[in-house]
Amino acid sequence: xxxxxxxxxxxxxxxxxxxxxxxxxxxxxxxxxxxxxxxxxxxxxxxxxxxxxxxxxxxxxxxxxxxxxxxxxxxxxxxxxxxxxxxxxxxxxxxxxxxxxxxxxxxxxxxxxxxxxxxxxxxxxxxxxxxxxxxxxxxxxxxxxxxxxxxxxxxxxxxxxxxxxxxxxxxxxxxxxxxxxxxxxxxxxxxxxxxxxxxxxxxxxxxxxxxxxxxxxxxxxxxxxxxxxxxxxxxxxxxxxxxxxxxxxxxxxxxxxxxxxxxxxxxxxxxxxxxx
Amino acid sequence: xxxxxxxxxxxxxxxxxxxxxxxxxxxxxxxxxxxxxxxxxxxxxxxxxxxxxxxxxxxxxxxxxxxxxxxxxxxxxxxxxxxxxxxxxxxxxxxxxxxxxxxxxxxxxxxxxxxxxxxxxxxxxxxxxxxxxxxxxxxxxxxxxxxxxxxxxxxxxxxxxxxxxxxxxxxxxxxxxxxxxxxxxxxxxxxxxxxxxxxxxxxxxxxxxxxxxxxxxxxxxxxxxxxxxxxxxxxxxxxxxxxxxxxxxxxxxxxxxxxxxxxxxxxx
Numbered sequence: 001x002x003x004x005x006x007x008x009x010x011x012x013x014x015x016x017x018x019x020x021x022x023x024x025x026x027x028x029x030x031x032x033x034x035x036x037x038x039x040x041x042x043x044x045x046x047x048x049x050x051x052x053x054x055x056x057x058x059x060x061x062x063x064x065x066x067x068x069x070x071x072x073x074x075x076x077x078x079x080x081x082x083x084x085x086x087x088x089x090x091x092x093x094x095x096x097x098x099x100x101x102x103x104x105x106x107x108x109x110x111x112x113x114x115x116x117x118x119x120x121x122x123x124x125x126x127x128x129x130x131x132x133x134x135x136x137x138x139x140x141x142x143x144x145x146x147x148x149x150x151x152x153x154x155x156x157x158x159x160x161x162x163x164x165x166x167x168x169x170x171x172x173x174x175x176x177x178x179x180x181x182x183x184x185x186x187x188x189x190x191x192x193x194x195x196x197x198x199x200x201x202x203x204x205x206x207x208x209x210x211x212x213x214x215x216x217x218x219x220x221x222x223x224x225x226x227x228x229x230x231x232x233x234x235x236x237x238x239x240x241x242x243x244x245x246x247x248x249x250x251x252x253x254x255x256x257x258x259x260x261x262x263x264x265x266x267x268x269x270x271x272x273x274x275x276x
Numbered sequence: 277x278x279x280x281x282x283x284x285x286x287x288x289x290x291x292x293x294x295x296x297x298x299x300x301x302x303x304x305x306x307x308x309x310x311x312x313x314x315x316x317x318x319x320x321x322x323x324x325x326x327x328x329x330x331x332x333x334x335x336x337x338x339x340x341x342x343x344x345x346x347x348x349x350x351x352x353x354x355x356x357x358x359x360x361x362x363x364x365x366x367x368x369x370x371x372x373x374x375x376x377x378x379x380x381x382x383x384x385x386x387x388x389x390x391x392x393x394x395x396x397x398x399x400x401x402x403x404x405x406x407x408x409x410x411x412x413x414x415x416x417x418x419x420x421x422x423x424x425x426x427x428x429x430x431x432x433x434x435x436x437x438x439x440x441x442x443x444x445x446x447x448x449x450x451x452x453x454x455x456x457x458x459x460x461x462x463x464x465x466x467x468x469x470x471x472x473x474x475x476x477x478x479x480x481x482x483x484x485x486x487x488x489x490x491x492x493x494x495x496x497x498x499x500x501x502x503x504x505x506x507x508x509x510x511x512x513x514x515x516x517x518x519x520x521x522x523x524x525x526x527x528x529x530x531x532x533x534x535x536x537x538x539x540x541x542x543x544x
Contacts, residue, residue: 023385030382038370041411108364112427115330116383117356275332 027118031126036133050141053089057081057145060209070210075242082151083235083243084208086142087228090135090167094174095199097131098182099191105274106188114275121268127179128172128264135171136164143239152241162238162249169256170231174202176263183270208232212246230255282341283308283435283467284329289338291324298324300491301338306469306484308434311461313482314471315512317520320488322471323363326437329469330360343434356384359428359466363439367423369413373404376412376427384431398426401463402456418449422456429460436460438470442477450474454481475512485512489520 039046057078064070065077104110113123146153154160181198185191203209205219206228212220223229234252237245245252284306291298299321306312314322327333329342331351340347343357367376377395386394399405402422412420421441428436441457442450454477460466472478478485479499487494487502495502503510506518 026382026385026388030379033382034368034371034375034379037375038368041370106364108362108366109368111332111360111362112366112380113383114332115355115358115360116380117352117385118383119352272332276327 027122028126032129035130082146087232089138094171097175098178101182124267131171131175132168135167159238166234173260286340292336311468313485316488321491359433359436361438374408380427402426435467
């Protein structure tokens with residue numbers, strides 16, 4: 001058995017074996033692929049997560065559709081709501097990444113990442129990408145629900161690709177944000193407390209379930225600084241057959257990319273604090 | 277042929293948490309191919325020392341070279357040449373052994389061309405080939421430890437750090453893990469630094485021992501040398517008691533690991 005090892009016993013591993021870029025991508029893949037394999041082994045979580053958007057669309061949506069002021073955009077309220085609920089279900093799934101990181105620390109799995117030579121940014125990006133994949137599975141569920149509820153969706157390939165892009169970048173943004181929070185609070189108990197406190201304002205101080213125009217001025221300002229607003233705005237345009245955008249797709253994608261880039265840089269610096 | 281060059285060299289390595297000194301000016305040399313054991317009561321600084329040497333924890337002062345690289349200035353190179361088996365479970369129970377090894381191989385950027393060969397060799401060396409495609413959550417404690425060792429040596433590190441490698445294992449599984457640790461050293465020349473609370477592990481497995489107490493390295497030597505220094509027919513238990521005093525009685529047990537860990541993570 002040692003002969004197998006001996007024959008491959010080249011000098012100690014160094015990035016020189018691979019191109020730097022190839023090594024970097026492989027290290028991102030190490031983390032992202034792990035998460036995707038875990039989902040494949042145990043997909044139960046995906047089914048239970050499908051319930052929440054169903055409840056929001058069916059109960060909240062059907063009742064609130066009766067409120068006159070909410071129909072300001074022309075289409076039905078359910079149409080207005082569906083992209084918001086898609087963004088919400090993606091947000092709620094992503095925000096759990098922080099607690100998963102603390103869980104991995106408590107188990108010792110995170111130590112394995114941190115003693116490896118993988119640059120910290122690859123670890124953060126790997127998590128962000130796996131969050132994106134998780135978000136896409138949510139999108140399939142919400143699309144199916146929306147279709148059954150008679151919402152007129154756009155099925156043009158360009159729009160679908162655009163929605164997938166928004167979901168991935170939105171998931172990456174909020175999972176990385178969650179990771180940063182985990183690095184600050186460090187324990188599960190504290191994260192549970194703060195997770196709720198952060199998720200609700202992100203959701204309610206956005207255009208997800210009502211138009212920004214009916215908000216008081218101060219809340220409009222907060223909502224326009226909230227990345228979720230730009231995710232929902234883009235989704236509203238791309239997901240619906242006759243969707244509209246308030247800010248334009250360039251600004252939507254631009255804001256999401258910029259905020260994600262900043263958050264990834266911060267998280268890469270803070271991630272090692274979890275194992276100290 | 278095993279050369280006797282130093283693989284770990286620390287110079288006054290110190291870690292303070294606020295006013296609490298976890299390790300106090302530790303200067304230690306471990307040579308190539310050695311199995312070196314750190315013993316001492318809980319809170320003596322064993323885990324803190326290992327965390328610093330594995331780059332998880334930045335030292336407050338002092339310096340060290342690990343596998344030929346400067347611990348502080350060249351952490352990335354140190355990481356490429358060391359392996360680490362932490363105190364707690366570090367393999368992912370929701371994955372198979374093969375998938376755990378694949379993840380490790382990718383983290384170390386082992387080229388695709390030799391990745392499968394390395395994984396197969398690691399599985400074979402740690403006697404896990406038959407269970408490679410089973411989820412790790414179905415593994416016994418001894419199998420998980422062997423998998424963790426396999427994952428930690430997939431990149432053929434010069435040094436392997438192990439924090440209490442046989443804690444929680446039954447005596448048979450424990451001896452089995454010892455045999456694999458010796459095997460690693462004998463076949464690959466891997467230098468091994470481990471911590472332990474088990475005096476038979478220190479006696480039978482380790483070439484040399486360092487005794488830590490209250491953050492200080494009290495004494496270093498072979499098990500025989502340490503015993504001879506205490507008395508003509510002293511055992512390692514006597515050595516432990518002589519150096520650490522009454523703390524053996526009150527701090528010897530491993531109670532509430534989680535509490536201990538949480539305290540470490542949120543230093544005052």
